[in-house]
Amino acid sequence: MxxxxxxxxxxxxxxSVGFLIGMSVQPSAAQSNVYDLDTKAKQMILVDFKTGTVLSGKNQDEKMYPSSMTKLMTAYLAFEQLKNGTLSLDDTFSVSKKAWETGGSKMFVRVDTRVRVEDLLRGIIIQSGNDATIVVAEGLAGSEEAFARKMTDKARELGMMNTNFKNASGLPDPDHYTTARDLATLAAALIRNFPEYYHFYSETEFTFSDITQQNRNPLLYRDVGVDGLKTGHTEAAGYGLTASAVRNGQRLIVVVNGLESTRERAQEPERILDWGFREFGTFPLFxxxxxxxxxxxxxxxxxxxxxxxxxxxxxxxxxxxxxxxxxxxxxxxxxxxxxxxxxxxxxxxxxxxxxxxxxxxxxxxxxxxxxxxxxxxxxxxxxxxxxxxxx
Structure with missing residues (x-):
């Protein structure tokens, strides 16, 4: 022999600056040869969706506050139940006083009313309603605390090993954190596992209770191929965005956080995506x-x-x-x-x-x-x- x-x-x-094999899209924790691209973001990662290859990163494994990008996981758990048939878009959930009183960005649900799941999802994804996240959390798990535990369990299942959720909205909590790499993993899982619901992320406005709100994702309004996903902002975290774009059949995912303004949040991810599509291509071997x-x-x-x-x-x-x-x-x-x-x-x-x-x-x-x-x-x-x- x-x-x-x-x-x-x-x-x-x-x-190549790095590669993964097959159809896995989860960024590799062992990836070390990441091309350094200068960015104003405190944390950043750029990932090729199909192969999971990390094209560039900055502090991508550093713990950070995800703010409203948390709502990606809130929607993930709802999508999961929709897909397995235990939940319907036409089901309704009751609005509690806690949900009604929650501050920050709101869908403006009214206490002691019932709201359709489809409307709640648009309220979460398009309007970034903190109140809507609590309605969904309580409807699916009985309480927001129990739902947050389910969120963390799902994060572990997806390979998000540096993530811990304490609420469904992303409101500040010192024990509520993630990383840019983990958010990229979550975004890839959303796109891969729920193509039938991903269209919610590309919708630019939603009207509820006669109040129309625009999607906060600035790249949806530019001709750059972006079709999702979610913004975030708190004083502690700065301005963040998890976005995905497709050009010429190639999909990239970018996560930025810690930016200083909405202007930077619009400019930095677009510039990073432009660079990624220009510099890299996917080539099959077998x-x-x-x-x-x-x-x-x-x-x-x-x-x-x-x-x-x-x-x-x-x-x-x-x-x-x-x-x-x-x-x-x-x-x-x-x-x-x-x-x-x-x-x-x-x-x-x-x-x-x-x-x-x-x-x-x-x-x-x-x-x-x-x-x-x-x-x-x-x-x-x-x-x-x-x-x-x-x-």
Missing amino acids: FSRLAKISFAALFL AAGETVADATVWLGTEARVPLIVQEPVSIVMRRAVRDDLKVTLKTQEPIAAPIEPGSVQGELVVSAPGLDTITVPVVAGEPVERLGSFGRLQSAVQYLVFGESGQ
Whole structure:
């Protein structure tokens, strides 16, 4: 048995600042090679949605107050129940005195009335109503405190390990925090898991109780491809925005926080998105199920077996920086029969100078049965006499 190293050079491609494999969109906690882009934001992250590659970041793992960007998780839990059928857009929730009295941005629900879930969602997403979040929290969990615990549990489930929620609105609390990376993870999960409800984030106005309010996301009013998500602001946190945009089939997610004005909140994320779309592109290496190589088989009914990748392998790379990108196949040959389809038989190693090494398992694409006793003897003699080719 010996180790096979097959190198595939992609010199015609461009050097990536980082990559993830397959369809995962959660930013990698291990990502270290992040291109530093100067920004006025105290915290920032820019992520490619399809691959999860972090294109740029600044203090992206630093704890921060999310303000009304908290409402992304409030809506997530509601969307989840809508999708599994335990909640309907036409269901109604009762408005408590607590919800009615809550300060800050409001939907202007009236105490002791009932409001449709669809209206409450628009009140949360478009109008950023703190009162609406409490109505939903109490309707789904009995109390805002219980709902906040569910929010934190869901954050852990999504991989948001540096997030803790104490309320459904984002009103100030010293133990209510997240990170730019975690908000990007949440935004990606919203887009990926709830395409049927994501349209709420692109709506620019909503009228409730004869009061029309505009969506606070400034990039929705500019021709930059943005279709969501949520702003936030408190004195402690500054001005923040979690936004997503699509151009030429590529979706990026940006999170900024700690800005000093609404003007900066409009300008910085647009500038960051422009830079990301201009500098980076997504390039596929292998499609799901594509054969990477054929490996020799030891004592099998077939002489060779295809080695495939089960998930798509893509990289996000800078367009303007050329260098050598190498993909190395590591496997042991010959592979002893019997071989089950889907069994791991090696790995692809994707590497480039100065970048984290990525490994992807390769599996047998077809079954290969073991030869009978006479066939095994004959094959062994041929291999010892003639080598791998048997000639």
